[in-house]
Amino acid sequence: MIGTQPPDASIAPRVDEAGAAPAAPLAPGRRFDLAIVGAGPVGTTLALLLAQRAPQLRVALVDARGPQTGYDDPRTLALSHGSREILARAGAWPQANGLESTPIRHIHVSQARRFGSTEIDVAEHGVPALGYVVRYGALMRALDAAMARVTTRFEHTPSAPASVPDSPAGLHHFRPYRAIALRQDAHGVTLTLGTSSDDHAQTLQAALAINAEGGLFESQATRLRARDYGQTALVAFVTCERPRPGWAWERFTPEGPLALLPQEHGYALVWCCTHAQARRRRELGDVALLDELHAAFGDRMGRFTSISARASFPLGLNALGNIVDGRVCAIGNAAQTLHPVAGQGLNLGLRDAFDLADTLVRHARAMAPSAARTAIDATAPTRAAGVPGPAALAAFARRRRADRGLTIRITDLLPRVFGIDATPVALLRGVALAGLDLVPPLKTAFARQMMFGQRG
Numbered sequence: 485m486i487g488t489q490p491p492d493a494s495i496a497p498r499v500d501e502a503g504a505a506p507a508a509p510l511a512p513g514r515r516f517d518l519a520i521v522g523a524g525p526v527g528t529t530l531a532l533l534l535a536q537r538a539p540q541l542r543v544a545l546v547d548a549r550g551p552q553t554g555y556d557d558p559r560t561l562a563l564s565h566g567s568r569e570i571l572a573r574a575g576a577w578p579q580a581n582g583l584e585s586t587p588i589r590h591i592h593v594s595q596a597r598r599f600g601s602t603e604i605d606v607a608e609h610g611v612p613a614l615g616y617v618v619r620y621g622a623l624m625r626a627l628d629a630a631m632a633r634v635t636t637r638f639e640h641t642p643s644a645p646a647s648v649p650d651s652p653a654g655l656h657h658f659r660p661y662r663a664i665a666l667r668q669d670a671h672g673v674t675l676t677l678g679t680s681s682d683d684h685a686q687t688l689q690a691a692l693a694i695n696a697e698g699g700l701f702e703s704q705a706t707r708l709r710a711r712d713y714g715q716t717a718l719v720a721f722v723t724c725e726r727p728r729p730g731w732a733w734e735r736f737t738p739e740g741p742l743a744l745l746p747q748e749h750g751y752a753l754v755w756c757c758t759h760a761q762a763r764r765r766r767e768l769g770d771v772a773l774l775d776e777l778h779a780a781f782g783d784r785m786g787r788f789t790s791i792s793a794r795a796s797f798p799l800g801l802n803a804l805g806n807i808v809d810g811r812v813c814a815i816g817n818a819a820q821t822l823h824p825v826a827g828q829g830l831n832l833g834l835r836d837a838f839d840l841a842d843t844l845v846r847h848a849r850a851m852a853p854s855a856a857r858t859a860i861d862a863t864a865p866t867r868a869a870g871v872p873g874p875a876a877l878a879a880f881a882r883r884r885r886a887d888r889g890l891t892i893r894i895t896d897l898l899p900r901v902f903g904i905d906a907t908p909v910a911l912l913r914g915v916a917l918a919g920l921d922l923v924p925p926l927k928t929a930f931a932r933q934m935m936f937g938q939r940g
Contacts, residue, residue: 514651516542517871518844519675519690521663522697523547524554525561525620526816526833528627530696532574533841535634535655538848541871542651544688546677547659548697558793559620560719560752562588562732562745562827565611566936567834575630576623583626586746587613589730593917595902596737596780600914602921604931614935615732615827617745617752631657666693668811691811691871694840698817698833708805709892712798713899715740716762717824720794722777723750725786734825736902736913737780741825744781753777753791754824756899762796799823801896807888808881811874815840820888822895826934832891835937840880847876887938894933 518534520527523545531545563571563585571577591614594601606614636655658677664685665676673693678685722744733744740756755777757765765773774788781788803820807813816833851870902913920927 514688516544516651516656516688516690517692518542519544519546519673519688519693521546521666521675521693521695522816522818523549523657523659524696524698524816525623525627525830526698526837527694527696528624528631529570529574529576529834530694530815530837530841531655531657532576532627532630532634533838534844535636536573536575537841537845539635540653541844541848542653542656544651544656544658544675544690546661546663546675547657548662550660554624555621557619557621557624559795560721560745560747560754561618561620561623561830563616563618563834564827564831564935565613565615567831568613568616570834570838571626573838574627575633576626583618584622584748585616585618586748587730588615588617588732588746589613590728591732591734592784593734594736595910595913595917596735596742596782598910598914600917602917602927604927608928609931609935611935613730614931617732617747663697666812668693668809673811691873692877693812695812695814695818696816696833696837698814698819698821707802709801709803711801711896713740713756713800713823714758715756715799715823715899716759716796717799718753718755718757718762718765718794718796720753720755721747721750721792722753722774722788723790724788727751727785733781733784735781736898738903738905740903741899742780743824743827750790755780756799756824759798766794766796799899801892803892806881807884808874808877811877813840813877813880820892822892823899825895825898828891828895828934832888832937835887836884839883843880843883844872844876847872847879890933890938 518541520531520543523531527545527547531543534541534543568577577583589606591604592601593603604614606612634655636657637652661677661679663675664678667674673690674687675690675693676685676687727746727750730746732746733742735742735744737757739758739761741754742756743754744751745754755762755765765776768776770791774791777788777791801820801822803822804814807815807819815836817829819836820829820832822829822832848870851872901909904910920930
C-alpha cells in the first residue's frame, strides 16, 4: 500500500524552513541532555515519548515551524496499525484530539493486465484495522495538542542569564529556531541555532543530538544508499461511482505502482509514473485524466467522477549506511527516504522514534545510582536516573538494523521488480501474488511486517 543529506560522515541537521516568525535570542551555551532537531511527526513523537517516560531528562526540541505551519498541509499519510499504537502511547491518537482518520480493513494487490492478485483482510490479523489514512495537517494538530498536555517550556522569550547555563529538567520547545550548524567532540554536541529574521546565532550544548529533519528526496544530498527511480508520484483526491468503504488498492502497472487509499468520502490517489507522464497528466483536463485513471485501475469501483488537489513529487531511495555517528543519530527521513510503495516511510520513522525513546530510557535507568535503581518501578520514570550517552545510540542502531534493512529492501525491490513488463517475469510475479493466498503463514508474515515491522 502506497502512503504518501551528506554522506555517512555527516548526519548533521540541514538548514530548513524559511519564513518563520522572529524569536528571542537564546542564552549561549545552555546545556541539555538531548537535542532533537526537527519537529515533524517523527521528531515530535520522540519528544512526547521522552517527556512521558523520562521527565528527568533535559530535552531540547528545535522546531523551525511557525505556530500554524503545516496545519493546512493536504498531504495524505497511510499509517499502519503499529503506528497508531505508537501515536496512542505518545498521546496523539485519541479522538479527543480531533484526529480524523479513515480505517483500512481490506487491501487488494494486483498487477495491471496480468495474472495474479491477493487480498489482506483485517479479520485475519486480530486488529481493528490494518492501517489508517490521515491528512498530514491533521496529524500535526493532534501532535501539537498532545504537546500542550505535557510540561513544556516554550523558548520564545528571553532566556536565563548565561551565568546559569544549566536548563531545568523536562521538555524545552525552541520555536521558531533552526539548526544551522552542529559539531561534536568527546564531551558533547554543540548546536548553533538561528532564525530566518536575522544573522544572530546562538548555541546550546547537549550530550546527544537527534536529527529528525529529513525533508523530501528532491532536496536531499546523496547518501550511501541512493537510487533515482525515474518516477514521479502524482497525488490527488478522487471520487468514484461505487466506492468500497475500508478498501485500499495497490495496482502495479509497467509505469509504476498506483494506489487508492480510502479517505473521507473518496480516495487519495498516489500514481507513480515517469516524470514525463506525470507532467502531462498534471496538465490534463479532469475528464481526460479520470478516463486514463479508469483505464489503468479497471472497473472495480465504476467510473471516477471527480479529481482535485493535484500535486506531484519525484521518487527515490536515499538512505544512510550508518544512522549513528558518535553522539549524533538520524531517524525518519533524515536516516532514510523510501519509495512510497507499501506506505512504509513514515511508519518506519515512527518505529525509529519509539525504539530510540525506549533505548534512551533503558540506558538512563541503567546508569542510575545502584541504591536508586532498586526503587525504580520498571514502568515508571525516575529523576535519579542518569544521562544516556553514545552507548545508547549504538544500542539503538543495533536494535533498528533488522527492521530498517528489511523495510528498505522491500520498498526498493517492489517498484523495480513490478516495473519489468516482460511476460516471464510478469508470470512469476502473478504466481507469487496468488501463492500468498495458498501459504497463509507467509501472507501473515508479510502483513505483520507492514503493520509492525521487525521487533527490535
